[in-house]
Amino acid sequence: MSQMLPTQGTSLYQMMSRSIFEKCSEALRNTPxxxxxxxxxxxxxxxxxGGVTMDSMYTSDIMTEGGPRVTEAGAMAYKQYIxxxxxxxxxxxIKHGVAGGxxxxxxxxxxxxxxAAHGLPVLALIAKAASHIEKFMRDKFGVSKDRQxxxxxxxxxxxx
Amino acid sequence: xRIEVQERTKRLEGAAKLLLDSQExxxxxxxxxxxxxxxxxxxxxxxxxxxxxxxxxxxxxPIDEFCALTERTFAAARRH
Numbered sequence: 001m002s003q004m005l006p007t008q009g010t011s012l013y014q015m016m017s018r019s020i021f022e023k024c025s026e027a028l029r030n031t032p033x034x035x036x037x038x039x040x041x042x043x044x045x046x047x048x049x050g051g052v053t054m055d056s057m058y059t060s061d062i063m064t065e066g067g068p069r070v071t072e073a074g075a076m077a078y079k080q081y082i083x084x085x086x087x088x089x090x091x092x093x094i095k096h097g098v099a100g101g102x103x104x105x106x107x108x109x110x111x112x113x114x115x116a117a118h119g120l121p122v123l124a125l126i127a128k129a130a131s132h133i134e135k136f137m138r139d140k141f142g143v144s145k146d147r148q149x150x151x152x153x154x155x156x157x158x159x160x
Numbered sequence: 161x162r163i164e165v166q167e168r169t170k171r172l173e174g175a176a177k178l179l180l181d182s183q184e185x186x187x188x189x190x191x192x193x194x195x196x197x198x199x200x201x202x203x204x205x206x207x208x209x210x211x212x213x214x215x216x217x218x219x220x221x222p223i224d225e226f227c228a229l230t231e232r233t234f235a236a237a238r239r240h
Contacts, residue, residue, distance in 0.1 A: 013229070013233050017226060023221075024219060
């Protein structure tokens with residue numbers, strides 16, 4: 001799993017924020033009232049579906065009406081994301097998504113933009129600033145953009 | 161203890177702005193932005209939660225910690 005993650009050039013800030021995030025996702029796991037799975041899935045839903053539609057004619061719909069239309073690829077990516085959440089700790093699932101582990105890289109990187117549009121506005125700016133990392137990821141992990149199949153073997157059971 | 165959701169959301173947004181203006185690489189920004197997105201979702205859910213339990217406090221604590229880390233890291237760098 002670790003070879004999938006963008007850990008090269010890791011900054012101290014990145015490491016510390018990961019550690020804090022792990023603590024938070026661990027606490028979430030012990031808080032059934034917050035519905036861990038639904039929580040974990042919510043940003044994923046926005047991100048993946050948004051990512052897929054961002055490059056398509058549905059862009060304006062997702063931004064203005066808030067009702068994402070799901071393409072087949074988006075639905076598949078989302079299904080895989082949920083499967084990943086069940087098997088991986090939340091942080092790993094996110095890193096996996098960032099590294100292009102679920103679907104084509106276009107989907108995974110663009111996801112941040114549309115997902116953020118539903119959350120804090122400033123996140124959309126970050127996603128925009130980071131949009132060029134798609135190429136970086138593609139070079140680094142050698143994943144082609146038109147890849148449709150998900151590598152199931154990437155998922156490893158997470159200790160709970 | 162009462163969880164001040166709106167105040168925390170504001171602080172989280174401030175942290176996101178600091179991250180955006182920081183010198184961190186694009187991939188770090190993207191990854192941490194996703195974490196912030198999850199934190200934000202948590203706060204939104206907490207706002208609608210009828211009861212606040214000690215478990216929830218434990219979920220919120222790291223959000224405060226993250227904001228403090230971000231403020232300490234980037235606000236300090238900005239002053240220099």
